[in-house]
């Protein structure tokens with residue numbers, strides 16, 4: 001169990017209202033939870049900016065009938081096997097596949113891999129989730 005530190009926070013009224021809006025919007029149980037969320041979100045953003053060890057996932061939607069797409073995607077993934085934790089493939093319908101590639105490693109490497117995959121011809125949608 002971690003020690004909880006308490007401190008008073010002074011905020012302008014408009015910021016205070018924004019905080020309460022955030023609590024409502026994200027359904028946080030209280031303001032403390034909202035502030036925890038904001039601090040962690042900031043830590044995560046800085047870790048990605050500073051090329052630290054991070055984790056995330058690439059989500060891809062593609063047509064598996066597109067020539068060479070699957071082969072190209074797999075050979076890129078083998079190049080980056082040191083940062084790939086797991087992949088999950090879902091057949092959405094007759095044509096479309098959804099792939100989730102879980103990653104852990106230096107932020108730059110995750111971005112390079114993600115850019116390479118998303119740029120492949122035949123990818124309908126791709127996004128890197130920076131966690």
Ligand code: NI
Pocket residue numbers: 064089090091092096097098
């Ligand atoms: Ni499929």
